Amino acid sequence: MPDVTLTTLNKLKQNGEKIVCLTAYDATFAHLESQAGVEVILVGDSLGMVLQGHDSTLPVTVEDMVYHTRSVRRGNAGAFIMADLPFMSYATPDQAIQSSAQLMRAGAHMVKIEGAGWLAPTVTSLVRNGVPVCVHLGLTPQTVNVLGGYKVQGREEAQARALVDDASALEAAGASMLLLECVPSALADEITRSVRVPVIGIGAGSGTDGQVLVVHDLLGLSISGRLPKFVKNFMIGAPDVPSALRNYVDAVKRVEFPAPEHEF
Ligand code: KIV
Numbered sequence: 001m002p003d004v005t006l007t008t009l010n011k012l013k014q015n016g017e018k019i020v021c022l023t024a025y026d027a028t029f030a031h032l033e034s035q036a037g038v039e040v041i042l043v044g045d046s047l048g049m050v051l052q053g054h055d056s057t058l059p060v061t062v063e064d065m066v067y068h069t070r071s072v073r074r075g076n077a078g079a080f081i082m083a084d085l086p087f088m089s090y091a092t093p094d095q096a097i098q099s100s101a102q103l104m105r106a107g108a109h110m111v112k113i114e115g116a117g118w119l120a121p122t123v124t125s126l127v128r129n130g131v132p133v134c135v136h137l138g139l140t141p142q143t144v145n146v147l148g149g150y151k152v153q154g155r156e157e158a159q160a161r162a163l164v165d166d167a168s169a170l171e172a173a174g175a176s177m178l179l180l181e182c183v184p185s186a187l188a189d190e191i192t193r194s195v196r197v198p199v200i201g202i203g204a205g206s207g208t209d210g211q212v213l214v215v216h217d218l219l220g221l222s223i224s225g226r227l228p229k230f231v232k233n234f235m236i237g238a239p240d241v242p243s244a245l246r247n248y249v250d251a252v253k254r255v256e257f258p259a260p261e262h263e264f
Pocket of ligand 1: 023042046047136179212213
């Protein structure tokens with residue numbers, strides 16, 4: 001497959017073809033995923049939980065993200081690499097520029113930041129400096145202590161309206177992509193239709209422009225032994241990991257995943 005760029009992703013949205021995104025933290029998985037047809041590899045700060053064993057993403061540092069982004073870049077065969085700016089590394093636009101410079105030099109094609117409409121000045125400043133930005137909305141794990149737990153967001157009307165307004169403000173500020181986590185499917189559909197940029201979902205139903213999962217979840221690997229409601233274990237019925245990855249890509253492209261039982 002030719003190298004995936006923002007132009008490719010925008011065309012997929014325009015053509016109504018689903019975008020497949022998956023986390024990877026090392027060269028081997030980056031290679032397997034890009035060969036399987038994953039278009040966007042997310043070097044997620046979820047690595048703090050699934051690799052480092054923390055109970056949240058808060059301990060992850062920019063140095064950690066640089067190390068894993070470099071590893072992913074070496075194994076990648078053409079996917080678009082998005083890397084998370086970790087907790088407290090983009091508290092001001094200037095700090096966001098310094099942190100993003102490190103991730104882009106390590107091989108990221110885009111950074112992802114978590115928050116809401118108040119990030120608009122940070123987005124504009126990053127884009128002006130050559131850094132494409134995805135904004136992660138809804139359940140934002142870096143603010144788990146403010147949210148009071150990992151809960152579905154946007155169930156109340158006022159919260160839902162605020163999310164729609166934030167999405168439009170962030171697109172106007174220059175965001176090239178949005179990611180919605182754990183929001184009701186009807187709200188995710190409305191946001192996806194209301195912006196021109198691609199919207200990737202996790203726990204946001206099948207109406208978003210693309211899907212993302214944490215690769216450990218997709219492979220049924222979990223320290224607690226439990227998987228979130230929005231996850232499907234693609235190892236079930238697959239003879240090996242590359243087949244499970246291909247089955248995930250096919251299921252997203254055919255709009256068979258997520259199914260109604262994975263939605264809120
Ligand atoms: O860090 C991560 O893996 C993420 C996904 C859960 C979307 O942000």
